[in-house]
Amino acid sequence: MPHRPNRLYLSSDALVANWRALARLSGPAACGAAVKADGYGLGARAVVQRLIGAGCRDLFVASWAEAEELADLAREAGVSLAVLHGLREADLTLLAALPDVRPVLSTAAQVARWRFAAPGRACDVMVDTGMNRLGIAAEEIAAGLLDDVVVDTLMSHLACADEPGHAMNEAQRARFAALAGRTNAARMSLANSAGIALGAGYHFDLTRPGLALYGGVPVAGLVGAICPVATIAAEVLQCRTIAAGETVGYNATWQASAETRVAIVNLGYADGYRRALSSRGCAFAGDAALPVVGRVSMDLVALDVGRADVREGDWVRFDDDLVHVAEASGISQYELLTGMGRRFDRHWS
Numbered sequence: 001m002p003h004r005p006n007r008l009y010l011s012s013d014a015l016v017a018n019w020r021a022l023a024r025l026s027g028p029a030a031c032g033a034a035v036k037a038d039g040y041g042l043g044a045r046a047v048v049q050r051l052i053g054a055g056c057r058d059l060f061v062a063s064w065a066e067a068e069e070l071a072d073l074a075r076e077a078g079v080s081l082a083v084l085h086g087l088r089e090a091d092l093t094l095l096a097a098l099p100d101v102r103p104v105l106s107t108a109a110q111v112a113r114w115r116f117a118a119p120g121r122a123c124d125v126m127v128d129t130g131m132n133r134l135g136i137a138a139e140e141i142a143a144g145l146l147d148d149v150v151v152d153t154l155m156s157h158l159a160c161a162d163e164p165g166h167a168m169n170e171a172q173r174a175r176f177a178a179l180a181g182r183t184n185a186a187r188m189s190l191a192n193s194a195g196i197a198l199g200a201g202y203h204f205d206l207t208r209p210g211l212a213l214y215g216g217v218p219v220a221g222l223v224g225a226i227c228p229v230a231t232i233a234a235e236v237l238q239c240r241t242i243a244a245g246e247t248v249g250y251n252a253t254w255q256a257s258a259e260t261r262v263a264i265v266n267l268g269y270a271d272g273y274r275r276a277l278s279s280r281g282c283a284f285a286g287d288a289a290l291p292v293v294g295r296v297s298m299d300l301v302a303l304d305v306g307r308a309d310v311r312e313g314d315w316v317r318f319d320d321d322l323v324h325v326a327e328a329s330g331i332s333q334y335e336l337l338t339g340m341g342r343r344f345d346r347h348w349s
């Protein structure tokens with residue numbers, strides 16, 4: 001698809017400014033970047049090039065396939081690249097080809113696999129401190145599971161960082177802090193984006209923001225520090241005037257109370273413009289807000305253009321404030337970003 005019908009406008013300045021803001025908020029801790037899921041849908045290679053340029057030295061992906069996509073960039077820059085989902089049997093074939101990549105080991109079986117497959121090579125380790133997702137138990141460390149394993153970064157993950165008052169945060173922080181000095185790990189890392197805002201006690205040696213790099217604001221403590229990075233733009237395919245009493249779209253869910261100018265735009269739920277934004281989303285032509293009217297279709301959405309001068313062939317921009325869109329749709333900022341479809345040309349500025 002050389003000419004995809006829709007555009008994603010991406011701001012290098014905003015991405016870099018967000019990383020710098022998170023690095024500043026991380027205090028003396030280094031600030032890494034979670035670039036899994038294709039850089040949260042924005043395009044991992046382009047994201048990584050810009051973050052490396054800004055000074056980021058630690059990258060996290062989910063799988064070895066994602067690591068393979070980025071390994072050349074990381075190697076050229078001498079930047080660390082870690083695979084959060086550890087080392088499955090099927091990943092062993094990639095170890096030799098990706099000699100600088102580290103798995104984040106999270107089970108005793110993975111530790112055994114790593115000892116056998118890559119003796120002496122450095123890895124990272126995930127320890128579970130209460131989320132009960134991935135990670136070895138603190139008791140396994142005490143029992144010697146990591147003795148003789150070269151650990152670069154010992155990490156854990158917060159379950160409730162976006163709820164600053166939640167008791168889980170302090171409980172996880174304390175359990176993690178108690179592991180200091182109990183392994184040969186060179187560094188410790190706990191905080192994701194929201195965890196950075198919890199304060200210095202959560203920063204340890206390295207932070208791992210994802211969402212906030214890409215313009216997401218998971219917690220009030222980051223409001224004002226983070227700006228939008230990605231803006232969807234789509235083309236008006238047809239304009240029409242709807243008479244009072246007429247309806248728009250599938251199931252006739254929206255009815256004009258007065259004569260209304262409507263633009264039909266080349267974007268729909270197949271592009272990740274969620275159906276939950278039916279009669280709730282918003283686009284802009286210049287400063288004029290253009291509310292979504294009626295159901296979002298697979299490939300189309302209708303906008304009330306009011307008195308704005310919007311014509312066939314014009315491009316409109318959709319609301320890029322992820323907090324707004326998440327509130328309007330009831331869908332998380334994470335899902336909104338990673339759910340964007342494949343029909344966008346990415347335009348980096």
Ligand SMILES: *Cc1c(COP(=O)(O)O)cnc(C)c1O
Pocket residue numbers: 034036084157191192193194208209210211212
């Ligand atoms: C995805 C992920 C992150 C980044 O989390 P955000 O909430 O997007 O900042 C950090 N650490 C781990 C282990 C992750 O899986």
